[in-house]
Amino acid sequence: MDHHKTKVNPLFLREEELRQSIELLFFAYRDFTSEPDAILAELGFGRAHHRAIYFVGRNPGLAVNQLLDILKITKQSLSRVLGQLLREGFIVQATDARDRRRRLLRLTAKGEELERLLTEKQLHRVARACREAGAEATEGFRTVLRGMINVGDRHWVPLDADSAAM
Amino acid sequence: MDHHKTKVNPLFLREEELRQSIELLFFAYRDFTSEPDAILAELGFGRAHHRAIYFVGRNPGLAVNQLLDILKITKQSLSRVLGQLLREGFIVQATDARDRRRRLLRLTAKGEELERLLTEKQLHRVARACREAGAEATEGFRTVLRGMINVGDRHWVPLDADSAAM
DNA sequence: CCACATATGTCAACAAGGCTGACTTATTTT
């Protein structure tokens, strides 16, 4: 619609290409979250519940502080969501034997069931996109995404494909 | 932390790899939005303001309906944000000569300045990640992201690097 | 021309999920 100056910048990619990447991220993330969001809405939950359930499911025995570090929200924000999930029996907590101040979180069977229901859609979306793009593209996809994460938080997602997230 | 069954599934990638991709998306998007969010908070704005400014800047002369189609929110949600941006002089609207019901949106100089300030951080983050990962990885990154977008909305982000978003 | 559809805007009420600040209770560390 308007003319772009095709700036030859010192960024290796032209600004036009970088902006397209920004837009791809926006649209992809928007659609990536839309399916679980719709299911959550029916259950009276929101996206924050999915995030809590997801990361507890992936890291059984996670402490509250660690979950806060992953989500980068305040404990007051988390407590609303986590409190609901505990009261409604999706998550249970147990006192850590080695440090009795800590509460270690785990999914119940009910929690695992909901986690699967929600994450399934996202797994299929990512799987389809990766399959269609090919193995090499998938590798690049993961490498660039990883490079976008603040260095201090990259340890949450391992480089090699065989280690778990914790 | 727990053992994963290394399911040989019909999805071309194992579930472990797919889950890692989901986590990469979460962390990357979380950090991708954090810098503009901090600036916006100081100005009394939120992420929704950035999105409106961004897409109007990228598509000068965009109609309100088109912006709604991009953002996939209700017009009532948009009107709050857009109203502020209009009143505070970041965006102007002009009646479309060919269809006088339509209001075509454009950034003012002030709006362009804010847009650049906000998007700059994201451009640098993406540029760095792409540069470090290499040209081939970047290509794959873009291809997979594109494949994650609902087909009906892929037209907003062109395939070839030289066409604009509209 | 009239009826209908479309584009935009507005008012009101509600909910999710962020935030800050203040304060408590256990427990561990120093």
Add this chain to the structure above:
DNA sequence: AAAATAAGTCAGCCTTGTTGACATATGTGG
């Protein structure tokens, strides 16, 4: 014994999404 840490709670605020109802201007098809 004091300080730091982990967790939890209460209260209030903001942004940004939602629904529903309605108003106005303009375009379109019969």
